[in-house]
Amino acid sequence: MKRLIQRGLMFGNLIRVDSPALIERYNRALKGISGKQTKLKEFHIDVSGFSPEIGEEFKDPLYLNPNGCNRQFIILTVDQKKAPLLGAMFSTSRGILRQFIADNEAKLFALTAHDAVAGELMNSVYDISDPARLFDIRKIVIEADTTQSHVKNARALAEKIDHFQTAPNAWYDDDLIAQMIDLARETGDVTKVPVDLGVQEFEQGNFWTAHFGGLYIFRDVESPCVVVSGDKDRMERFPRLPFVDTTEPNRIASFLRKNDLVEPLVKERGASGARILRQKMEFILVDAATSAGMELGDMSSRTLRHVAQRMGRDLPQAFHGLAALVRWAEAGGQWPRIDSRHPAYFYTLRARPDHPDRDLINRLLSELAPMDFRQLFICHKELFYASYATWPDEKREFVAEFLHRDYMANKAGARDKLFGGREDPLKVPSTTRKRTREQVIEMVGPWGAVKGR
Template structure:
């Protein structure tokens, strides 16, 4: 993993903590949350205040999430909103915490100017006995305060002020007035400088979790679904259809019925040819590694020469991707590629919408050799697989990601997945796509339709 760290592909964009003041504030917060402190004078933290160096020092890489339970955080600065989140067991955690910081930025800026802010993220579910309990996670609530309880103290003073203003004969209550004066010494002037965190509840209709072997829950779709990475953990859940990643035909049909994915070739604004070439490169690197073929520096010409020597070992994905590439560059007849083709999911990307990022993560598991998409959308799985590769594949992948993604992250994401979706309604005059015209509401599929063995795909039956 050292190579990834050196190239900024792991532990990148963390916030550096090196001043004695920040270290002191962090230790005060850490002791209040965990009863422990760090002896490190310099370390780095993510958006939650988690530090891999401190985790290594304490021998507890989950020190801010004891027993995998309550997710706690430490904020030293509002600049943490730009940092990544390491070891997220719920895909929406970083986005929720980032929105919390952004929505309460002026208040948090004032609080962190004098103290560290500590808190926890609550999913309202006390115990996870089975996959069905995941459907109970509908929103996340963030509770936060400083280590000196500035928010709680301000709330107490605010309550006293309300009583003083609205209570009968409160103007003559000397005891109340004396308490208000003493409280103001602790909390300051809450009328001129209110200390209140208002935006603390965030709905989460769609998410991925690493519980139960990895599960996707998408409720924003017309036909809500739960998709299991581990077929042995799959369960029938009331109110949603259930799939596992081996049910490629059923997942393809579900994506099409709910208009959640589209072919890269016909996607608006996508430059399909270079995207397909890069996907083919990654597929060939994986095959060459498995077959023990030399690929030199991993350039495109070396990979093509290696492909010529693969014979029967040529990856089955290459045939379909090559047909799509020819169509993108030369036109002609639309390639007939259905969900039974190994190249099918490599040629898709999520459509704009609330579930876009989660669907792209799902597609990365269905097309696991597209390592660039896997790195961007599903880092936990990427890092786990990286440790199983040989040295040549690690070097190639790290070099490509550093050269083609790291230097322009947002540009690469826009090229691959499209720009961030806005709130505009779909254009009714737009030409129909391969699955037909876009619709705002799609019909739900009855339970009897779930077992279709091989549905028609966008490129053929």
């Protein structure tokens, strides 16, 4: 993993904590949450305040996430919203934490100037030993406060101020005034600088969880389903929802089509998506070549073409399928028949750009097309890191260098090209005259007209 760390592809954007004051605040919060304290003089934290160094010190990677179902967090700075979430057990957790920080940024900025803020992503489930418990998770509630109860005291002060301003003769209540003064010493002027974080709720509809080897739970779609990455024998006890295994591409493809969750990367001839398919071909080629023990030379596109020529008939079917699709898109070649039985099928798809669960769908697609290491890195880092550890050394060098050079240099641009923004549907002429099959393909592409959004 050293290559990834050196290039900022692993543990990147973590927040460095080396100030004695910040460490003391962190320890106060950690003591209140777990009863433990760190002896480290320097460490790094993610968006939740989890530190891999402290996890190693405690020999407990779940010291802020007991049982993996109610993640606790410690906020030392609002800059944590830019950090990743390490060891995510649910695909929604990072988004919820970032949203919480963004929604309360001014209040958190004021609070963290003097203390750490600690809280928890709470749901009604405290044990997920049974898969059925996952269906009890519908709503995530966040309550947070500083270690010195600034939020609780601010709420109490606000109530007393309201009573002071509205109750008869409150102006003459010396005890009430004294209490208000004492609380104000702790909280400051809450009328000018509100610090009450309140109680925030977040819906958790469709999500991925690392539990039970990996599950994609789609329940807020027209035809609900659970996609199982791990041991599907344990899924027999799932209530209500049918399940499908990731080794059943036909059934997964049917589920994606029924719910209109995906679209083709290349929808018409000459589309820019063909360039993305060419890159996917290189990724597949690198996987096949390094698995066969072949050297990649300088790893340039030209050298890789020579590698492909040497491999010839030993190239994977997924490579040939994408090559045929590129020929159709760029050179007017014959329309390739690529359905869910073809190894290239899931490499040709992406989530609908306007779908609210776009990231979740692309995460699933990355697992179904694992040789596309770039999408795996972007959408499913847990699986990427696990896979990276098993790859030949030459492939690891190629992957680390490609991601560093081509992706990290322009992450936003790369994501936009790969996963798209909101697009207008293809304009199909409304004439009713009969067309030949070739004319229809020329007009709307091999998958047919794109459905309305």
